[in-house]
Amino acid sequence: MQFQNTLAFAQQLDANDPLKEFREQFIIPEKDGKKQIYFLGNSLGLQPKRTNDYLQRIMKDWAALGVESFFHAKEPWMDYHDALTPTLSQIVGCKPHELSVMNNLSVNLHLMLVSFYRPQGKRFKILCEAKAFPSDQYMMETHVKHHGYNPEEAIIEIKPREGEHTIRTEDILQIIVQHKEELALVLFGGINYYSGQVFDMKTITHMAQAAGAKAGFDLAHAAGNIELQLHDWNVDFACWCSYKYLNSGPGAVAAVYIHERYHKSEMNRFAGWWGYEKATRFKMEKGFMPIQSAEGWQLGTPAMFMLASHRAALDVVKEAGWENINGKRKLLTAYLWYVLDEVNASQAAPIIEYITPRNETEHGCHVSMNMLQKGKEIYNALMAEGFFVDWREPSVIRLAPVPLYNTFEEVWKFGDALKKILK
Numbered sequence: 001m002q003f004q005n006t007l008a009f010a011q012q013l014d015a016n017d018p019l020k021e022f023r024e025q026f027i028i029p030e031k032d033g034k035k036q037i038y039f040l041g042n043s044l045g046l047q048p049k050r051t052n053d054y055l056q057r058i059m060k061d062w063a064a065l066g067v068e069s070f071f072h073a074k075e076p077w078m079d080y081h082d083a084l085t086p087t088l089s090q091i092v093g094c095k096p097h098e099l100s101v102m103n104n105l106s107v108n109l110h111l112m113l114v115s116f117y118r119p120q121g122k123r124f125k126i127l128c129e130a131k132a133f134p135s136d137q138y139m140m141e142t143h144v145k146h147h148g149y150n151p152e153e154a155i156i157e158i159k160p161r162e163g164e165h166t167i168r169t170e171d172i173l174q175i176i177v178q179h180k181e182e183l184a185l186v187l188f189g190g191i192n193y194y195s196g197q198v199f200d201m202k203t204i205t206h207m208a209q210a211a212g213a214k215a216g217f218d219l220a221h222a223a224g225n226i227e228l229q230l231h232d233w234n235v236d237f238a239c240w241c242s243y244k245y246l247n248s249g250p251g252a253v254a255a256v257y258i259h260e261r262y263h264k265s266e267m268n269r270f271a272g273w274w275g276y277e278k279a280t281r282f283k284m285e286k287g288f289m290p291i292q293s294a295e296g297w298q299l300g301t302p303a304m305f306m307l308a309s310h311r312a313a314l315d316v317v318k319e320a321g322w323e324n325i326n327g328k329r330k331l332l333t334a335y336l337w338y339v340l341d342e343v344n345a346s347q348a349a350p351i352i353e354y355i356t357p358r359n360e361t362e363h364g365c366h367v368s369m370n371m372l373q374k375g376k377e378i379y380n381a382l383m384a385e386g387f388f389v390d391w392r393e394p395s396v397i398r399l400a401p402v403p404l405y406n407t408f409e410e411v412w413k414f415g416d417a418l419k420k421i422l423k
């Protein structure tokens with residue numbers, strides 16, 4: 001499509017948007033009665049209007065039936081999570097029984113490493129991206145130490161080449177081959193939280209497994225953002241949170257994917273009673289008998305309020321249609337790049353260096369811009385103008401127009417405001 005950097009053109013794109021009604025389903029933050037332009041769905045997604053009702057239903061069941069709600073509420077709490085799995089499994093591309101909605105992301109990463117990081121002999125190393133999210137770094141460091149290894153030796157971090165911002169797949173593959181006798185696990189973000197780079201999960205998985213290692217992904221910035229095919233890519237495990245692109249609220253319940261080939265195995269794991277076979281769980285007998293699905297990794301009683309807010313947000317996705325969301329995401333992000341190019345072209349010298357890769361298969365809706373001059377001042381001016389974007393030292397502004405509630409007009413306004421600020 002031939003874009004134009006005009007308000008009228010952006011409004012025309014909004015008029016043709018099959019998801020245009022969905023913005024109304026969210027509460028957009030306001031200041032002095034004016035709706036703000038929220039580009040921080042990569043950090044905390046906005047609140048769906050219906051979430052309150054879903055929470056109230058749990059409150060009412062609790063009030064009316066107390067603990068009996070687990071079995072006798074209109075939607076019994078025992079099976080409540082089953083309503084989430086069809087949409088969630090479509091979003092991450094897996095079979096419903098390969099999913100378990102539980103805990104938070106950092107906890108789940110630990111649980112997955114208990115099962116999937118099983119160092120033996122000289123095969124004890126983990127390969128990951130440099131600048132992985134801090135929780136992931138600390139998680140790997142402490143697991144490695146727990147097994148008696150030195151993190152300096154056991155964790156191999158791969159960096160972008162000198163002068164580049166993102167990591168080349170060929171470099172990842174080369175390191176996998178180089179360390180093929182020593183790798184126990186390859187663990188990457190699906191999308192790096194800083195650069196916005198989408199990693200080639202299919203190829204990395206294939207190469208890791210060919211080297212005899214397991215392949216896992218932290219999908220915090222990928223789930224609900226880009227198309228994923230975890231099962232078909234043969235990924236061993238993955239974890240993500242639901243408060244970013246999945247709009248389920250601060251600290252909302254997270255989820256894991258575990259490939260079905262592990263469900264019936266005698267895999268090492270940390271167990272809790274909620275992972276015990278459902279039919280006999282309440283006999284409360286000795287000896288752990290896991291549910292033979294990803295739910296066998298559950299620990300304790302589900303947080304019903306969190307499940308309810310997650311369900312509310314997933315029901316919005318279901319109604320909008322996951323394909324439509326992806327279609328709009330690609331168009332909206334392409335329009336953002338176009339508008340940013342126009343901003344650069346309007347300056348005597350470019351002001352924005354893109355950190356996020358430009359190729360459509362290598363980014364989601366998050367774009368990281370390295371500001372070549374006066375980055376912090378530009379960021380402060382954008383915030384003062386009502387644009388929610390974020391700042392990462394030393395000079396990076398991140399923003400993510402989200403297809404469910406952001407508009408083409410907002411993207412155009414962003415470019416317009418940036419130009420005015422630069423003047």
Ligand SMILES: Cc1ncc(COP(=O)(O)O)c(C=O)c1O
Nearest residue numbers: 104105106133135193218220241
């Ligand atoms: C990539 C990534 N991994 C892990 C985490 C930690 O998630 P949580 O605080 O929900 O455990 C985050 C949080 O933003 C993240 O962005």
